Amino acid sequence: MGTRETRHEPGIVVVTVDHPPVNALPVAGWFELAEAVRGAGADPDTRVVVLRAEGRGFNAGVDIKEISADPGHDKLVEVNRGCYEAFKAVYECPVPVISAVHGFCLGGGIGLVGNSDVIIASEDATFGLPEVDRGALGAATHLARLVPQHAMRAMFYTGRTATARQLHHYGSVWEVVERDALDDAALGFAAEIAGKQPTVIRAAKASLNGIDPVDVNRSYRFEQSFTFELNLTGVSDRARDAFVRDGHEGAQWRTS
Template structure:
């Protein structure tokens, strides 16, 4: 359980999340993921990273049970900083990152997938931000990288999800495959990328990030301020408690 790294092909690193039962990451998990991504990207032999997950879904966001069990605001602040670091580690990775998404991709999962360079998804993958239902605000920055602006707003306000096929039609998902073929399809794309000149790939990643119209790290941190404001205003605890009660504390 935790974050693992492997080398399934020349020039490719596979970073996988495994936090049962639903890959709702605790504070330490976000930092562990950020460290693994940074280590992979710092290796000069690596030309592409695949970010994947084990279990029922790609990522269900933060561990709400951990936040509610902690004294004061320590866990909430830890989750805010941890998510910010993990999302930035994807975006700032010196080489392209391919996200292999299956099942649910919610909350923090959108931050990870939205900051990836490419997404390969299984047919059962769904993407969304249930933040308002959890007493939080955030990752609209990253959802806006996956769908058009007005759709992002409607999905955000309703907490609805979009399917992998819908995202493929919007151009943000590279390929949709049966779940059993997901890892192979993601590694196939990663292998095609890794066949390029490694030095040029790193220059290309820096160049493309440099022309991005939105500073994703600053934008997301701005959003997080409203999450903390909602918490201080007493708007969040009831939603988080209700979610835990309804899910039997499974995240």
């Protein structure tokens, strides 16, 4: 369990997240993921990173129960920092990052895939931000990289999800495959990138980040400021408590 790395030739590093039961990451999990991605990118032998997950879905965001159990706001501050560092690590990784997504991709998962370079998804993959229902805000920055502006707003306000096929139609998901073909498809695409001249690919990643129209790090940090404001007023505490008490978490995964 946790985050592990495996290496495939030529220069493909696979970072796998495995936090049962639904890959809702605790504070330590976000920092661990950030460190794994940064470490992979810092290795001069790495040519591409594949980000994937085990279990029922790719990522269910933050561990709401961990935050709800904290009598103060220490865990909230820490998990916000952890998410920021993990998203930043993916975006600033000096080599391309391919996200291989299956099942649900929610909350913080959107931050990860929205900051990755290529998304390959299985037929069962769904993408969404249930933040409003949890008394939080954030990752609209990253959802806006996956769907058009008005679709993003509708999804953000309602918490509705989009399918892998819908995102493929928008052009943000490169390929949709059967679940059992996902890993092979991601590794195959990674091998195509890894076969290019490594120095050129690293320069290409830097140049693409340099021409991005939105500073994703600053934009996401701005969103987080509203989450802290909602917590200071007590609104978020009540939303999280209701979320944990009413068992919405289990229901969400069953419908994803």
